[in-house]
Amino acid sequence: MTRRTFSHNTGMVELAGQKTRGRGGHFHLFHTGEQVKVMAASSAAYDEADIYRRSVIQIDHAPDNSYFVDIFRLRTDKGSRDLVYHGPNSDYQVSGIELQDGKIIMSEADNKVRFGLRFAVTGEADEIYVDDVSIKLADGTELAKNPSAAQIDQKTGKPVEWNHYSGSGDVEWGSHSPGRTDDHCAYLKILGKGDDTTINQALIQGNTNGYSGVNALQMPEGARGTVSFWIRGSAASCSVSTVAWPSDPSSSGDRVHKGLGTVPATEEWTHHTLEFGTTPQMDLENVKSAYSPDTWTAVWQVADDLLFSAYHCGQRGEITCIGDGWGQRDHRNTDLGVTIPYIIRRHKPDTGVSAFLTVYEAHKPEAAIVKSAYRLAIPEQLADSVVAIAIETTLGTDVVISRLEPAEIELDTPLGKVRTDAAVIVVSSGGAGPSFAAIVEGELLQLNGAEVDAQHLQPDPELDKQESEVVVAK
Numbered sequence: 387m388t389r390r391t392f393s394h395n396t397g398m399v400e401l402a403g404q405k406t407r408g409r410g411g412h413f414h415l416f417h418t419g420e421q422v423k424v425m426a427a428s429s430a431a432y433d434e435a436d437i438y439r440r441s442v443i444q445i446d447h448a449p450d451n452s453y454f455v456d457i458f459r460l461r462t463d464k465g466s467r468d469l470v471y472h473g474p475n476s477d478y479q480v481s482g483i484e485l486q487d488g489k490i491i492m493s494e495a496d497n498k499v500r501f502g503l504r505f506a507v508t509g510e511a512d513e514i515y516v517d518d519v520s521i522k523l524a525d526g527t528e529l530a531k532n533p534s535a536a537q538i539d540q541k542t543g544k545p546v547e548w549n550h551y552s553g554s555g556d557v558e559w560g561s562h563s564p565g566r567t568d569d570h571c572a573y574l575k576i577l578g579k580g581d582d583t584t585i586n587q588a589l590i591q592g593n594t595n596g597y598s599g600v601n602a603l604q605m606p607e608g609a610r611g612t613v614s615f616w617i618r619g620s621a622a623s624c625s626v627s628t629v630a631w632p633s634d635p636s637s638s639g640d641r642v643h644k645g646l647g648t649v650p651a652t653e654e655w656t657h658h659t660l661e662f663g664t665t666p667q668m669d670l671e672n673v674k675s676a677y678s679p680d681t682w683t684a685v686w687q688v689a690d691d692l693l694f695s696a697y698h699c700g701q702r703g704e705i706t707c708i709g710d711g712w713g714q715r716d717h718r719n720t721d722l723g724v725t726i727p728y729i730i731r732r733h734k735p736d737t738g739v740s741a742f743l744t745v746y747e748a749h750k751p752e753a754a755i756v757k758s759a760y761r762l763a764i765p766e767q768l769a770d771s772v773v774a775i776a777i778e779t780t781l782g783t784d785v786v787i788s789r790l791e792p793a794e795i796e797l798d799t800p801l802g803k804v805r806t807d808a809a810v811i812v813v814s815s816g817g818a819g820p821s822f823a824a825i826v827e828g829e830l831l832q833l834n835g836a837e838v839d840a841q842h843l844q845p846d847p848e849l850d851k852q853e854s855e856v857v858v859a860k
Contacts, residue, residue, distance in 0.1 A: 409431045451747065523605065695747050
C-alpha cells in the first residue's frame, strides 16, 4: 500500500496511479537563503498530463516559527485533476467549510467504469457452457450484451460482446449450439497445459481480454447490483468475478479483480445469482464533501504540545472530499485496520492549468504564526502561469508570487502593487515596510514603484536543474 499513489501527498489524474516506469524527474528550482528556501520540480508521472509540477516555498520567521507554501500545478485533457493527501491521525478538526454527508457534491455517478464478468477455470479437462447472462444494477438497468452469445461476428466467428482471458494453458472458446433455451450459448473448453505448467483461463462477458478493457462493458463508478446466469459443463469449480478498470482501461496495471463466488459446472444446467459491486476510485468510508470555499482549515493534534495546520486556498470550481481510508503504519501489523482521514481536492476545468494551493505549519498550541491564507486575484491572461497568495501572520503579512516562467508582471496585493520579473518572490511586511524579501531567477522587485531590498537566492550547485529518477510528488 505504501507504493500506492493515493496513499501519498500528491497530484493525480482521475485518481489513477502514477505510471511505474519512465516518470523521470527534473528540478527547475532549488534555491536557498536566510529566511526563504524554494524548490520546484516536475515529473512525467502521467502520460496525459503535460504539466505536473510542484513548487514548495519555506518561509522562516525565526525564532517564532516557519511554514510552507505548497503549489501543485497540473494540466491534462483527461478528466479530473486531484490533489490527495492524508492526515497524520484521526484527531483533527476542520473549519471554514460546510461538508455534507456522502459524496453528495463530489458525485461520481457520471464516471463510467469499464468492466467484464469472468468465468475462470483451472482444470486440465474443464469445459463450461454459459447462457442467459444478466448483469443488473440496483435500479434495474441491464448491462449484459448478447447474453446468449447468439450474435456472431462474421469476421472472427466469435460471439460479439464476449471474449476470453488467457493466462496459461491451451483453450478454445466461442458460441455453442444448442443453448439452454435457444440455439446458442457461450463456451470455453480447456485443451491442455500446452507448454505451461498450470491452467488459467476465463470466459468473459464483455469485450475484453482481461488485460485491457477499452471496449468492455460500462457501469457507473461504485455501482452495485446482481449477476445471474445459467451454467453447465464439466468443472469442479468455476470462479466468477468482475475485472474492472477504475481509471485507465488501456492499462493492465489499473485492473481490479473482485471475486463474486465459486460455482460448479455439471451436466445439467444450473442457475446462479451473485451480488457485485465495482471498486470505487475513492475507496473511503464516512465520506463528506463540499464545494471548496476561498479558504478553509484542517488542524491535527499530533501530540500534547504539537499541532499541524493546513490552510487550503480553493480555486474556482474546486471540490473537496474527506473520508477515512487505509492508515496502517506498523510493518508488524500491530495497527492493522487503522484508518486516517484522506483529503481529496478535485478540479475539472474545461481548459487551463489547475493550481492547488496549500499552506502547512507545525506549531505548539496557541503559538501558530499563520493566522490565515488566501489566494490573490490574477489577470485572466496570466492565470495559467501565475499563482499569488497572501499569508496573514502574527507578525504582519507575507506575499508569495510564483510563475512557471520568469516574465515581468504587476499585481495588486495587500502590501500594494508588486512588480517583478522573477520566477518566485516573497515579501514579508511587519507594518511600516518589508521586513525581508527574496527573489528567485529575476532582477526586478518593486513595491508601489520603489525598489525592494531583496535577497537574491542562489541555486544549489549540486541539485539545481538536475535530472533524476525521484518521484517529485511523493
